[in-house]
Amino acid sequence: MKTKRCEHCREHLLARHAHNARFCSGRCRMAAHRAGRSDTDPVPSAMTRRKQWVRHTDRKVPLSVAGPKIRPASSTDPETWSTYSKVRRSTAGVGVGFVLSWADRLVCIDLDHALLDGELRPWARKIVAGLPETYIEVSPSGSGLHIWGFGSVERGRRIRRGDSSIEVYNRGRYMTVTRQPFEGAPSKLADLTRVINDLL
Structure with missing residues (x-):
């Protein structure tokens, strides 16, 4: 079996990460994202x-x-x-x-392990397909998605989906921001109230 290498530094990936990882560390992942970004900032x-x-x-x-x-x-x-x-x-x-702070109604839906080899898994595709036009980016792991928009939840929620999970937060939590839009997501935020209600 061919050994996978980090896409940034070209070091061999550890066996336990090689099946779906693209980078050997968070530092390499973020360096690659910075190197590949355009002059236009995608963050809304x-x-x-x-x-x-x-x-x-x-x-x-x-x-x-x-x-x-x-x-x-x-x-x-x-x-x-x-x-x-x-x-x-x-x-x-x-x-x-x-x-995330309760005062501004900004919310993030975190789809953990939504991507497999760069492709949306069926359960995640169903969620993404039902979204209004809003900012979505790939998480630091390269296998998750962060969906940003407006909405509210009484408290942070986590829903298990087999080996994956869906988390919804709008206060008392910070979320990583990679500036790596998913599939050309727009640099704007939509109201995600309906989506959140459906998920919860």
Whole structure:
């Protein structure tokens, strides 16, 4: 069997990750995304204009760049959040993340293990096919999707789907942002209330 290599650094992928991984680490994944991005930022302005941004490590630990020193960020403490431009300029960690806050109705639907070898799995395709035009991006793992829009949930919810899961959040949580749109998703946010109600 042919050994797979990281698409960024070309190192061999570990056997336990090789069946669906494209990169050997979060650092390589984000470096590849940065190298391949276009000059046009795909992240909707409804997100970029808010001061709800953090950096994160390759283990998805949120980092604050709000002060003179890098420190852990909190998904419930706005004092640890920054502007989009500031976190984009920072080199702390491996990427950026957006903090969901109940005040702005922004919501993220996280489809875990929605992609298999780059193709949508049937259960995920059904969800995506029923969405209004809204921003969707590939998660850092390369196998999940983050669907962004407006809506609300009383509390974060997680629904198991075999070896996959669907998570819905709109407060007290930060989500990684890769800036890698899925299948040409538009740079705008739609109302996902109906979709969320159907899922929950």
